[in-house]
Amino acid sequence: MATELIKIDEVKSILSSFPDIIGKNTNSVKKCNEAGQALLDTIEGEGMNETIDQAAADYLKKVNVTLKNMDERRKPITQIFDKIRSFFTSQEKEIDPKTPTTIPGKLAAKRNEYAKYKYEEEQKRKKIAEQKARIDSEKASYQQAIENNLLSYFNMYLTSKIVELQDIFSRLTYANFDREVIGITVFQTDYPKAHFDKFNEEEATYYISQETKKEIRQNVLQGKYEEYAQRYKAKLLSIRQDLIDRVPSKRKELAELEQLRFANAEAAAKAEEQRKQREAEETAKRMEEIKRQEEVARQESAMKAQQSSIGGLFSSAAASVAPPPTNAKVKEKVVVLHQQGYLEVFQMWWLNEGQSLPVEELEKIFKKMITYCEKQANGKDQKYIKSQFIRYEADVKAK
Structure with a gap:
């Protein structure tokens, strides 16, 4: 193959003329520069005029002829060098991995295709893992929100009934005592199912479907009525019994106030005010206890939600630190x-x-x-x- 592109005898013949060509071209350059320098010296001494300008134009024409002759003399040598360079570069191109048509280039392309496939699969896996983590996290958040809303909904009703029961006791007077005290003993302590069924508060979501939300909501509500009904009954029974136990002392206190009112109206008014203040404080204390219990329940709900989302967080973390495909260098283009x-x-x-x-x-x-x-x-x-x-x-x- 080498002898087809480059004939060795021809190369030897051409290269043998190399010293002579160098000598002639060197001599041409020397004479050209000497003649040009003479013109420059004349211009420096006399300045430019039409005669010198014409002489410079004639000189530059001769320079172009000299350049053409030098080019013709060196062409055989530079052309053979070009052939030699072309020969070696064509050999190198035949196995250049950067050239798509070569065998190494085709193999490199196959590796790149495989690396791209692995990279895209890894990106898909990360996307799926991240989406799953977002869904799991939102599921936990949604469940916690529904539990908290339901708890607030129930406690608001429970609080209103405690206040209602407490108000009956607070509104007892000497005149209406026998008639109104019955309201305490017959006060309803069963949590109405109708109230529980009216709970319809909702939370906005972005990743989970309506079917998933419905399922989570059903799971939250399952067994909650029985739990709340038991809590409701126990709380109201306790308060009602406490008030019933205090009925005798309340009757006695009101009777004393009635007698005091006849003797000293001002002292009676002051005692009445103190009684109301004391009972208001008792009611407030009961409300604080309900709020404290609600906060404890919220914290427990938040902890359960956090535990539920731990798996999703680990999945998300694993997706973000997953190593890139083996033997692949990824650059954005x-x-x-x-x-x-x-x-x-x-x-x-x-x-x-x-x-x-x-x-x-x-x-x-x-x-x-x-x-x-x-x-x-x-x-x-x-x-x-x-x-x-x-x-x-x-x-x-x-x-």
């Missing part, structure tokens, strides 16, 4: 989808790098665009950029 995208690419580059580069470097980068603007300025319509940051200079050359 920009794919511009519309002409407008190039302006946004330029903007990012200019803000982060371009504006800090020296003018000489920017001139190289924008060479093609500057050439276009120069063509517009030298065209038939002569379009110019009007800016304080740009000026046009005439580039004058002799014909």
Whole structure:
């Protein structure tokens, strides 16, 4: 193959002329520069005029002829060097992994395809794991919210009934005592199922479906009526019994106040005020106890929700720290989808790098665009950029 592209005898013959060609070209360069320097010395001494300008024009024509002769003399040698370089580079290209048509290139492409497949599968796995973690977390949050709302709904009703029962006791007077005290003994202590069934508070969600929410809600409500009914009955029975136990002392206290009212109305009013204050404090204490129990229940609910979401958190963490595909290097590549995208690419580059580069470097980068603007300025319509940051200079050359 080597002898087909490069004939060794031809190479030897051409290279044998190398010293002679170097000598002739070196001599041409020397004579050309000597003649040119003589003209420059004349210009330095006498300045430019039409005669010297014509002599310089004739000299430059001869320079072009000399360049053509030098090029013709060295062509056989440079062409053989080009052939040698082309031969070696063509050999290298035959096994270059970066060339898609070579065998190594095809193998590299297969590896890249496989690495991309593994990377995409890993991204899918991470996306699924992250979505599952979000769903699990929202499930726990939703369940906690429903439990808390239901608890508040129940406690609000329980509180209203305790206040109602306590008010009956507080409103007892000497005159209405026998009639009103019956309200305490017959006060209903069963939690109405109708009230429980009216609970309909809801919470907004983003990841879980309506079917899932319905299932969670049913699980929360299951057995809750029986639990709340038991709590409701125990609390009201306790308070009712406490008030019934205090009925005799209440009767005696009201009778004493009635007698005191006849003897000293002012003292009686003061004693009545103290009684009301004392009973109000007792009611407030009972309300605080209910709030404390509700807070304990909320904390327990929050802890259960946190435990339920731990699995999701671990899944999310595992997805985020999962190693990339084996033997794969992942780089983000920009794919511009519309002409407008190039302006946004330029903007990012200019803000982060371009504006800090020296003018000489920017001139190289924008060479093609500057050439276009120069063509517009030298065209038939002569379009110019009007800016304080740009000026046009005439580039004058002799014909």
